[in-house]
Amino acid sequence: MVDAAFPDAAAFWKKARAFEKLAEQGTKRKKGFATYAPEVLPSDKKGNPAFPQVWRADARVRRAIAGMSYGFCAYCQSPVSSTHPGTKGEDRPPGQVEHFRPKARFPVQAYAWDNYFLACMGCNGAKHDKWPAGGYVRPDEGNPGSRFVFTEDGAMKGRKGDDQAERTVKDLQLNRPWLSYHRGRTIQTHLVFVRRMIAHSEMPIENLLVEPPAAFSEAINQNVRRAWVSGRRKKKPSRVQPRRAR
Numbered sequence: 001m002v003d004a005a006f007p008d009a010a011a012f013w014k015k016a017r018a019f020e021k022l023a024e025q026g027t028k029r030k031k032g033f034a035t036y037a038p039e040v041l042p043s044d045k046k047g048n049p050a051f052p053q054v055w056r057a058d059a060r061v062r063r064a065i066a067g068m069s070y071g072f073c074a075y076c077q078s079p080v081s082s083t084h085p086g087t088k089g090e091d092r093p094p095g096q097v098e099h100f101r102p103k104a105r106f107p108v109q110a111y112a113w114d115n116y117f118l119a120c121m122g123c124n125g126a127k128h129d130k131w132p133a134g135g136y137v138r139p140d141e142g143n144p145g146s147r148f149v150f151t152e153d154g155a156m157k158g159r160k161g162d163d164q165a166e167r168t169v170k171d172l173q174l175n176r177p178w179l180s181y182h183r184g185r186t187i188q189t190h191l192v193f194v195r196r197m198i199a200h201s202e203m204p205i206e207n208l209l210v211e212p213p214a215a216f217s218e219a220i221n222q223n224v225r226r227a228w229v230s231g232r233r234k235k236k237p238s239r240v241q242p243r244r245a246r
């Protein structure tokens, strides 16, 4: 499927492998693969050498990628599917297919399954072909959400000392104005309900957390946990109502 999209697939893979042997942060590598070996790439509509977008053309690929993050951007947890007309049905899921390791710098991984994530235009556009030394936080590795701190106003930052997380926030512009606005509003709306529950009931914390996948679930849950801890601290023992026996 991939090989058929190239004029000479063997030549592409050979050049791609040679390119990835160059220094990762060297000038040649930073200029991108299309500059290094334009002759092995087919031309796009404008006549420029470009990677054939097999990930767009194949419905199975697009469906699976959208399914991986349930229509949410893998980086900022925005619901990208809600802003999409959706008229093409499930074969044309919303959002953009994002190459975690940019194909311009890692051409061998341009068609590697585990290099694809569903992303919103904001994150994909900001990240573009950037790849600093050490790269970024992978959305599907370990517990990526725990490497960031989300505050009630919608702002976020990498945990202290976690350079990779801090770079991810900065380069993907995860504090861009409208994103942090919506994240903050979502957290605050949820906290109004949560604080009421903490003040007037003995509901366990598990019942107050948002079940992922949901928009901004990590940001919400961090704030719920903080509100819960501070609510318990403030609560005087005399005010705590014992659970009624049924």
Ligand SMILES: [Zn+2]
Pocket (backbone or CB within 6 Å): 073, 074, 075, 076, 077, 078, 119, 120, 121, 122, 123, 124
């Ligand atoms: Zn995003």
